[in-house]
Amino acid sequence: MTALKLTNLSKSFGQTEVLRDINLTVEEGEFVVFVGPSGCGKSTLLRVIAGLEDATSGTVEIAGKVVTRVPPAKRGIAMVFQSYALYPHLTVEGNMGLSLKQEGQPKAEISARIAKAAAMLSLDTYLARRPAELSGGQRQRVAIGRAIVREPDLFLFDEPLSNLDAALRMNTRIEIANLHRSLKASMVYVTHDQTEAMTLADKIVVFRDGRVEQIGSPMELYNSPANQFVAGFLGAPSMNFVPANMLGGPKSQIIGIRPEHLRLAETGPLSGTVQHVERLGGDTNLLIQIGQPDLLTVRLFGQHDMAVDTAVHVDFDKSESFVLDAEGQRLENTPPE
Ligand SMILES: Nc1ncnc2c1ncn2[C@@H]1O[C@H](COP(=O)(O)OP(=O)(O)O)[C@@H](O)[C@H]1O
Numbered sequence: 557m558t559a560l561k562l563t564n565l566s567k568s569f570g571q572t573e574v575l576r577d578i579n580l581t582v583e584e585g586e587f588v589v590f591v592g593p594s595g596c597g598k599s600t601l602l603r604v605i606a607g608l609e610d611a612t613s614g615t616v617e618i619a620g621k622v623v624t625r626v627p628p629a630k631r632g633i634a635m636v637f638q639s640y641a642l643y644p645h646l647t648v649e650g651n652m653g654l655s656l657k658q659e660g661q662p663k664a665e666i667s668a669r670i671a672k673a674a675a676m677l678s679l680d681t682y683l684a685r686r687p688a689e690l691s692g693g694q695r696q697r698v699a700i701g702r703a704i705v706r707e708p709d710l711f712l713f714d715e716p717l718s719n720l721d722a723a724l725r726m727n728t729r730i731e732i733a734n735l736h737r738s739l740k741a742s743m744v745y746v747t748h749d750q751t752e753a754m755t756l757a758d759k760i761v762v763f764r765d766g767r768v769e770q771i772g773s774p775m776e777l778y779n780s781p782a783n784q785f786v787a788g789f790l791g792a793p794s795m796n797f798v799p800a801n802m803l804g805g806p807k808s809q810i811i812g813i814r815p816e817h818l819r820l821a822e823t824g825p826l827s828g829t830v831q832h833v834e835r836l837g838g839d840t841n842l843l844i845q846i847g848q849p850d851l852l853t854v855r856l857f858g859q860h861d862m863a864v865d866t867a868v869h870v871d872f873d874k875s876e877s878f879v880l881d882a883e884g885q886r887l888e889n890t891p892p893e
């Protein structure tokens with residue numbers, strides 16, 4: 557069964573169109589990440605799916621039922637917000653069980669579901685604490701636990717890791733991936749962070765300005781981006797975009813080359829001077845001025861001593877580059893010789 561189906565979905569606030577004609581599906585058990593820059597409409601879309609906002613037009617189908625006019629509590633969804641939204645006066649157990657209590661579930665059932673979720677999230681020993689007595693990571697786990705106990709048809713996550721520091725973000729990312737594996741649940745996860753999208757998703761939906769730009773698996777999008785936006789958004793450091801005329805091509809085209817596909821060489825089609833060196837330990841990123849204002853990022857494996865202002869030549873395999881037209885649409889023809 558399809559866990560979620562959006563058909564011709566649009567949403568406006570007054571005259572402002574925030575979501576434009578969105579069509580997509582989430583299959584049962586699938587982990588789908590909605591990714592795009594801040595302000596592109598991700599939270600609004602999640603709120604429309606949850607029923608917290610009405611769609612202006614189009615339909616929302618969850619677990620095979622059209623729910624466009626169904627109130628949030630009856631949609632079979634559970635949502636996890638960036639802000640946790642825990643009740644400060646309730647314990648961990650009280651927060652996790654609240655919605656089940658409101659539904660009138662029997663006490664024994666509530667306790668059993670809380671115990672199971674708490675064990676999954678390593679919260680067993682914190683059940684009697686209040687949110688103020690927990691770390692940020694633990695609070696976020698309580699918010700996730702509160703969603704798990706509801707046993708929803710569909711989980712909705714809105715940037716759940718944004719308030720955590722980098723190390724905790726990575727740990728929690730792995731926990732969420734493990735959780736998805738053990739629950740086998742259908743999940744929609746919203747983020748502006750391309751690393752989260754690449755590492756968590758079965759399927760990524762890239763958004764820009766309220767529209768779907770491209771849908772595919774992480775490697776499909778990375779290896780076959782449909783346009784300059786998707787090509788530049790996924791991957792860090794970002795793909796380089798070189799005016800094709802610098803490589804003997806037509807002025808109207810752009811050549812996209814990923815930093816890891818560039819290499820320093822004795823001679824090469826591109827040359828310039830080292831403007832900045834980023835030493836990351838495992839990798840070294842060279843920023844090379846190849847023209848005004850054109851900068852090229854070359855990603856080298858391992859550690860390299862390279863002085864600023866050194867003159868270098870850069871080469872790449874044409875088979876690993878992308879040709880884009882002036883509007884940024886990917887062209888299927890081979891790059892210029
Ligand atoms: N209640 C609202 N009224 C008017 N505009 C809104 C409202 N909520 C969101 N927006 C606008 O919709 C756009 C998308 O916002 P949002 O969905 O929060 O983006 P994202 O989550 O991708 O950062 C923004 O331009 C925002 O200002």
Ligand SMILES: [Mg+2]
Binds near residue numbers: 599
């Ligand atoms: Mg948002």
